[in-house]
Amino acid sequence: MPDTTSAPVLELRGVSKRFGAVQALSGVDLAVHSGEVVALVGDNGAGKSTLVKTIAGVNNPDEGDIIWRGRPVTIRGPHDAQKIGIATVYQDLALADNLDVVGNLFLGSETRSAGILDEIAMESRSQELLDTLSIRIPSVRIPVASLSGGQRQTVAIARSLIGDPRVVMLDEPTAALGVEQTAQVLDLVERLRDRGLGVILISHNMEDVMAVADTVAVLRLGRNNGFFDRRRTNQEEIISAITGATDNAVTRRAARTHEAESGSGFDADFGDRPPGGP
Structure with a gap:
């Protein structure tokens, strides 16, 4: 496990970004330590891509600070990010x-x-x-x-x-991959961590997140909505933070499955039904 008592190699403090009338990021904080995999998760439109592009130098933050190895830095473009030691692998790979x-x-x-x-x-x-x-x-x-x-x-x-680089950002690295290929990529993510790199993993796949992440950072509507130690959390807790509610489609489905397996005859959506009822 990473030494989170030491200073982060990369830290964001109160980063905000606006595109016209749209507030894409609002006061976002994030910390990545050497040898740590931080999974960045959130629903579509949560601000994940904007945050990654801000770290990578594609977007310039309107407010907030980017701290690199303990010192504030200004990243004006992708070349600046690469020069200080931040690498990004986008979903399209650009091969x-x-x-x-x-x-x-x-x-x-x-x-x-x-x-x-x-x-x-x-x-x-x-x-x-x-x-x-x-x-x-x-x-x-x-x-x-x-x-x-x-x-x-x-x-x-x-x-x-x-x-x-000291930090590598991976944007949906297992999207559209089969089971065996996904395992190979996740193994590689773990090897990056073993080499002492900080890794930011952007993923919609909760199984992948729970398999390799040390910390899970949730964005919701452009804001932080929780940081979770992967060893002390579960998928339901993370999904609740992503959706902003404890009662969501995933938890309702889990409840229906539990009731069906227990044979209680209770339907999570419609309540008790008499035998032979509609």
């Missing part, structure tokens, strides 16, 4: 299908020797990085277009590590 794995890993960060691309050095570094992360790819020279969805996701995550 170039016409390039091989090496070409994608070093896209925009090519190694040169005497002004010429150093293919040998990049290939060696690519293989070393994939081996370190236990990423299984048939060859670093295989075209990315021929990889599975899970392999593509792991290549995108590996690419984010080329600049040796």
Whole structure:
């Protein structure tokens, strides 16, 4: 488990963001420690994407502070975020299908020797990085277009590590993946944590969240609506914070299932019914 008694590597204090008349974020706080996976969850429109883009330098906050390793910083663009050590893997991955794995890993960060691309050095570094992360790819020279969805996701995550970041943000990394591919990506998330990186995991999948997160941060309507220690919470408590109510579709369904299994003859939505009734 991460040492949460030490100072966070990344901290947001009272961050707000407005787009015209729309208040997307209102006084949001967030803290990420080295070696910690923080799951950022919330319903559609909760502000998750806006918050990620604010950390990544795509959006500039209107109010609040971003604290990096104990010092306030101003992130004016994605280059600033990458320079200080924040990497982002968006859901679309932004991989170039016409390039091989090496070409994608070093896209925009090519190694040169005497002004010429150093293919040998990049290939060696690519293989070393994939081996370190236990990423299984048939060859670093295989075209990315021929990889599975899970392999593509792991290549995108590996690419984010080329600049040796301290924090990695993953936007829905298991969306549209099968069970085995999802397991591979979650294993990789755990290896990032084991390497001492802070990880922000944006996900709608509560099973994935409960599998790898240390802390679960809930956003609702652009505001903080709870921080939960994954070891001391459950899916129902988190979903209640996401929806803003203890009585929601998930808890009602759970109640109906419990009653059906207990054979009480009680319907959670309609109450007791007499035998043979409609």
